[in-house]
Amino acid sequence: xxxxxxxxxxxxxxxxxxxxxxxxxxxxxxxxxxxxxxxxxxxxxxxxxxxxxxxxxxxxxxxxxxxxxxxxxxxxxxxxxxxxxxxxxxxxxxxxxxxxxxxxxxxxxxxxxxxxxxxxxxxxxxxxxxxxxxxxxxxxxxxxxxxxxxxxxxxxxxxxxxxxxxxxxxxxxxxxxxxxxxxxxxxxxxxxxxxxxxxxxxxxxxxxxxxxxxxxxxxxxxxxxxxxxxxxxxxxxxxxxxxxxxxxxxxx
Amino acid sequence: xxxxxxxxxxxxxxxxxxxxxxxxxxxxxxxxxxxxxxxxxxxxxxxxxxxxxxxxxxxxxxxxxxxxxxxxxxxxxxxxxxxxxxxxxxxxxxxxxxxxxxxxxxxxxxxxxxxxxxxxxxxxxxxxxxxxxxxxxxxxxxxxxxxxxxxxxxxxxxxxxxxxxxxxxxxxxxxxxxxxxxxxxxxxxxxxxxxxxxxxxxxxxxxxxxxxxxxxxxxxxxxxxxxxxxxxxxxxxxxxxxxxxxxxxxxxxxxxxxxxxxxxxxxxxxxxxxxxxxxxxxxxxxxxxxxx
Numbered sequence: 001x002x003x004x005x006x007x008x009x010x011x012x013x014x015x016x017x018x019x020x021x022x023x024x025x026x027x028x029x030x031x032x033x034x035x036x037x038x039x040x041x042x043x044x045x046x047x048x049x050x051x052x053x054x055x056x057x058x059x060x061x062x063x064x065x066x067x068x069x070x071x072x073x074x075x076x077x078x079x080x081x082x083x084x085x086x087x088x089x090x091x092x093x094x095x096x097x098x099x100x101x102x103x104x105x106x107x108x109x110x111x112x113x114x115x116x117x118x119x120x121x122x123x124x125x126x127x128x129x130x131x132x133x134x135x136x137x138x139x140x141x142x143x144x145x146x147x148x149x150x151x152x153x154x155x156x157x158x159x160x161x162x163x164x165x166x167x168x169x170x171x172x173x174x175x176x177x178x179x180x181x182x183x184x185x186x187x188x189x190x191x192x193x194x195x196x197x198x199x200x201x202x203x204x205x206x207x208x209x210x211x212x213x214x215x216x217x218x219x220x221x222x223x224x225x226x227x228x229x230x231x232x233x234x235x236x237x238x239x240x241x242x243x244x245x246x247x248x249x250x251x252x
Numbered sequence: 253x254x255x256x257x258x259x260x261x262x263x264x265x266x267x268x269x270x271x272x273x274x275x276x277x278x279x280x281x282x283x284x285x286x287x288x289x290x291x292x293x294x295x296x297x298x299x300x301x302x303x304x305x306x307x308x309x310x311x312x313x314x315x316x317x318x319x320x321x322x323x324x325x326x327x328x329x330x331x332x333x334x335x336x337x338x339x340x341x342x343x344x345x346x347x348x349x350x351x352x353x354x355x356x357x358x359x360x361x362x363x364x365x366x367x368x369x370x371x372x373x374x375x376x377x378x379x380x381x382x383x384x385x386x387x388x389x390x391x392x393x394x395x396x397x398x399x400x401x402x403x404x405x406x407x408x409x410x411x412x413x414x415x416x417x418x419x420x421x422x423x424x425x426x427x428x429x430x431x432x433x434x435x436x437x438x439x440x441x442x443x444x445x446x447x448x449x450x451x452x453x454x455x456x457x458x459x460x461x462x463x464x465x466x467x468x469x470x471x472x473x474x475x476x477x478x479x480x481x482x483x484x485x486x487x488x489x490x491x492x493x494x495x496x497x498x499x500x501x502x503x504x505x506x507x508x509x510x511x512x513x514x515x516x517x518x519x520x521x522x523x524x525x526x527x528x529x530x531x532x533x534x535x536x537x538x539x540x541x542x543x544x
Contacts, residue, residue, distance in 0.1 A: 014393045015305050016340045031309075031392060033338040039254050055345055057336060060313040060388050095338040097390055099309060103295060107429060 005162075007126075007236050011134045011244045017095075019135020021127055026162045027102030028123035032131035036092030050087035052079050055095045056124060066117045074124055077178060077187045081129075083138040092137065096124050102165050118189055119168055121176045122147050125187070126233065133241060141180035144210040144233040145187065148175045148202045150194055157198065159205050173198065177206035181234065210234065256342040259468055267469055271452050271459070278463065283506060285461040288401075288517065290408055292525045296435060297413030301405040304463060305395035308402055310409040311388045314416070316427060319375065319382040327374020328384040331359050331406060339394035351398065358399055358488060359389075362444050362477040363406055366485035373439035376418060381425055383415060385438070396463035399475055403446040408518055411440055412525065442479045445514045447507035449474045455495040458503065460510070474500065476507040480515040 007025040014020035017033035024030075037050055044051045054075045056067045074096070082092060098120065122145035129143045149163035149171035160167055168174055173192030180186050185207075190199065212232055259267070267277055276282065286304030293300065297312030319326060333356040335343040343349055363369070374383035387406055391398060414435030417428045450462040450470040462470060472492020477485040484504070489495070 014307070014338065016394055017338055020338075031338070035337060035341045038341055055336065057334075057390070059311045059390075060386060062332070062334070093337055093341070095336050097309075097336065097338060097392070099311075099390075100293065100295070100298070103430075 007233065009130055009236075009240045011130060011240065017131075017135075019131050019133070019137070021130035021134050023123060023127040023130055024100070025123055025126065027100070027164070028098070028120055029100035030120075030123050030127040031097045031099055032127035033095045033097075034093065034128075034131040034135040034137065035095075036135065036137060037087040037090035038093065040089065040091035044091065045089055048088050049084040050082070050090045050092050052082060052084065053091055053093045054078065054128070055093070057095070057097045059098045059101065069117050070121060070124060073121065073187070073189065074128060077125065077143070078128060078132070080186060081139050081141050081143065081180065082132065083140060086138060094128050094131065096127055098124075118174055118176050118191060119147060119163075119165070121145065121189065122178075125178060126237075130237070130240070133237075134244070141182050141184075142234075142237055143178050143180060143186065144237070145176060145178035146206050146209045146233070148177070148206055149173070150175075150192070150198050150202060159202050161205060161209060173202075175199070175202045175206070177203065177210065179207065179210040183207075183211040254341045256340060256468075259465055263465070264469055267465060268452060271457050276459065277465065280461075282457075282459045285510070286463075288404070288514075290404075290517070290521045292408075292412050292521070297409050299405050299409035299412060301401055301408065303397060303401045303461070305393055306397060306401050307391075307393040308398075308405045309390045309392055310402075310405040311390075312409045312413040313386050313388070314383050314413070315386075316376065316381055316425075317384045318380060321379075324379035325375050326371045327382040329364060329369055329371050329374070329387075330384070331356065331364060331387040331389065333359065333389045333391075333402065335391050335394075339391040354490070355398055355402060358446065358475060358477070358486075359402060359406060361486045361488075362403055362446055363410075366442070366444050366477070368407070368440065368442055368444055369410060370439040370441055376425055377420070377423075385410075385413075385415070394464065396465070396467045397448060397461050399448050400446050400461065403444070403477070404514055404518070407443050407445065408521070410438060411443065411518070411522060413438055442481070442483070443515060443518065444477050444479045444485045445511045446475050446477045447510045449476070449503050449507075451493065451495055451499075455493050455499065458499060460506070474503060476504055478504075478507060478511055480508075480512050482508050 010022040012020055014033055017035055019034040020032060022031045040051050052075055054071045056070045057063055058067060125143055125145045132139060147162060149160045149167050150157050150173045151160050151167060151171045163171065173190060173194035175190045178187035212234060270277060289302045291300040292298060299310045301308050317328060333352060335352045337343050374385065376382055389402055389406060414437055417433040417436050419426050450459050450466060451457065451472045452470060455472065472495065474489040476487050
């Protein structure tokens with residue numbers, strides 16, 4: 001199976017939802033839809049802000065604890081960037097449907113996989129942000145997230161960006177970081193065994209990946225500007241939205 | 253939770269009068285389907301079907317479990333349909349609506365109870381080990397005629413699916429990974445499809461493939477499931493105004509023609525996909541499956 005290293009996105013393609021996006025990156029494809037602000041159930045109603053409801057649905061099988069865990073992580077992250085104060089007593093509903101996950105050829109897939117929850121988190125967050133943008137909900141910032149694995153390489157250890165399922169399986173620790181478009185850390189989740197030094201190293205790699213220095217068009221090309229090979233997700237979100245707006249505003 | 257927006261009185265009058273004058277709002281003929289598109293995923297058993305603006309994604313998965321004690325020689329085959337708020341904000345999580353219940357019952361009757369999949373072939377060790385085949389249906393976008401599209405998508409995904417190869421030696425069961433042996437297709441007996449008719453007026457106007465607006469305005473509907481040999485699996489007409497027997501007979505013959513078209517389309521798409529996967533014609537050598 002070929003894994004796409006370049007992110008791909010499709011915006012506003014579902015007709016009944018207020019906003020929708022399909023995002024695929026490194027073997028994961030997630031379809032997201034956002035409805036909101038809509039009427040909220042009485043028991044979920046918050047008097048001074050909008051309730052944010054995240055629903056994560058797996059491609060096969062019904063959602064379990066693993067999905068609930070992801071939902072709670074995404075919910076608490078998105079609550080920070082959506083301007084919830086603007087819509088008191090309403091509901092903003094975010095549905096994330098996983099459609100493809102990378103397959104491991106050497107293992108037979110099981111429906112209820114007791115594997116780690118985290119590897120899919122960056123794709124889910126990215127889809128949620130794109131869907132929110134497509135639904136034109138006011139946000140304080142956008143997000144970029146990335147995943148890293150610390151793999152033992154002989155005696156030393158190295159940090160692998162966007163690791164494959166096989167690399168995650170053999171890794172010693174796995175980290176997910178999210179940064180806002182103002183280059184602030186908003187989510188950090190880690191699992192496995194690691195030292196503070198390893199975490200710091202992973203953090204700095206993630207920071208360089210998610211918060212690349214804004215391009216200065218002075219004609220000078222820095223040969224070693226510290227940016228990493230791999231997709232520039234911040235740039236990707238911008239260009240996707242630019243393309244969408246250009247096609248929407250195109251005089252027909 | 254918000255309710256589905258109902259068509260206004262003007263819309264209602266306009267659509268119904270247009271139908272009485274022999275016209276549909278989107279300009280189709282009464283027996284014409286919207287553009288049906290089928291895409292198979294990179295993995296086996298994933299089908300993405302769009303019919304106009306209705307879009308459905310089906311994923312089939314298999315795992316080894318113990319069979320039910322009252323049916324030791326049968327494998328387990330389940331179809332799960334859960335409508336998410338993605339299709340419409342009116343659908344709630346964990347609270348099945350009438351649409352959802354009817355959809356899952358119809359799929360159950362059409363695909364499962366018509367024995368389209370030979371469940372006995374899923375048995376590995378009688379009473380101890382069997383395959384459990386699970387079909388997950390996700391409605392991404394709902395613009396009418398969920399039943400026909402769902403049924404088509406489920407059949408397409410099941411026929412596209414390959415389960416891991418197994419062998420039994422001296423009571424010891426081995427399940428091979430895709431890297432060891434090429435997965436094998438399911439034992440598929442026949443392909444049933446659903447065709448839904450919507451009736452208007454006093455039941456004298458019959459249309460095929462109603463979109464969401466037309467579905468909201470119909471006075472009754474009838475779903476016929478059959479395969480391309482004309483063998484009818486089920487007919488469901490759940491309430492609504494009565495329809496003449498002659499109309500139903502006519503519907504059955506129209507349904508047969510439509511099912512033949514579906515069948516041809518599916519066979520053609522499956523052949524295309526097999527050709528795409530079989531680069532260099534090496535798949536036949538990789539397969540350890542015996543000819544029947």
